[in-house]
Amino acid sequence: MADSARYHREKFHRYILEAQKFDSGFVSLPNRYVDPYSGSRSYEKINLKGTGTILSYTIIHIASDQFAHTTPFPVAIIETDEGARLTVMVTDCDINDVKIGARVELVFRKIMEEGESGIINYGYKAILI
């Protein structure tokens, strides 16, 4: 379970897809200190447009407690048009329609609730387009 402080700290990458573009052209979301390919620590902040392609996916049938009532659901690794690779839940779909190479759009959705009385975590999920 995320905690409120971490959720708050990460809100800009969760909400508006704020990513890093390192000198080498490597694009990362979430944030990291060092480009793993070039070793560079120099980057600019960019906002991803929110469109991409599924590189790989799996269907979750047995989920953690938070998501137990939403199974089965797909989780995909997507590459955004800027080159960032993200792991995302795919929503509003028939699980049979999820394919490698399918185009997706990232949308703002509720990810989970920190219990009945805790905060609600929002972020990005993918829908097929």
Next chain:
Amino acid sequence: MVGIVGYGAYVPAHRIKSSTIAEQWGSDPAAIERGLLLSEKTVPGQDEDTITISVAAAKNALKRARIDPKKIGAVYIGSESHPYAVKPSGTILIDALGIGPHVHVADYEFACKAGSEAMYVAYSHVKSGEMEYALGIGADTSQGAPGDALEYSASAGGAAFIFGKTNVVAEVLFTHSYTSDTPDFWRREYQRYPRHGGRFTGEPAYFRHILGASRAILEKSGMKASDFAFAVFHMPNGKFPLKVGKTLGFTNQQMEQGWVVNIMGNTYSGSSPTGLTAILDIAKPGDKIFMCSFGSGAGSDAFIFQVTDKILEVQDLAPKTRDILNGKKIYLSYGKYAAYRKKILFND
């Protein structure tokens, strides 16, 4: 000139048919569809709520307005299903859209009229010269108790409007509000479902307030029903808006484009605002549009808009409301619907 510079709507992909609900409770599906003029309604996905719906609608409004979100000076979300009892919906929305932090934010509530309230205040801020742009949103994930008549109509969706003074697509010509203390529909704190006064929700509530606001704004403007290309009223079911419109002299032709209730249900605070977006999607320069909301408790906000030449530039910049409604649909069984709407109690 002050008016709408960008508008957008959003409804979830999930649906339940009126016949599915009728069969669950042993009612005659044909009688329900005929009586309420509702064939299906939208249902929020398990990952959707008033905030995500508001964000999706406002994104579409921003696409049409083509403005820097930082220039928006106020954001108001009207809803009776704000996800938090204490914590604003609007703060999450502004960070999700890149608005602020130099922005005035508030959440509104007034049963089904909270959306038009948000629009009215946003419009008034711009008109007063206090700010360049203001955003008003009506969105809901409405509740209806199992087996209650409301269950056929209570649906999910929303519409967003950015008001400004430049590149106006629909000028606000007149507004008028009509309000009184009328206990036709309510929900007490900690209650899961609203209660209503049955037939009392009709004449003394819906019709009295819509007719009060509409007749006053027509008198104020010196206009008559035939001056308008389109009209839209709050849509708690299919019949009420057509009846109130007819009483005021509007024809079905003027009302059919905004009458989205038969395939959407009653999106409460998003109801007449979403109908307005469907009208703006096809409106032509010079068209006059009549809109009147209704919120239980009770009150109505009436607006008269005049469409400008700029409308043609923005209509195709974001998905059109009827295209969203007729687009992807995922039909739910009653069991799935009950689980989605948290009508089933689970163990911890």
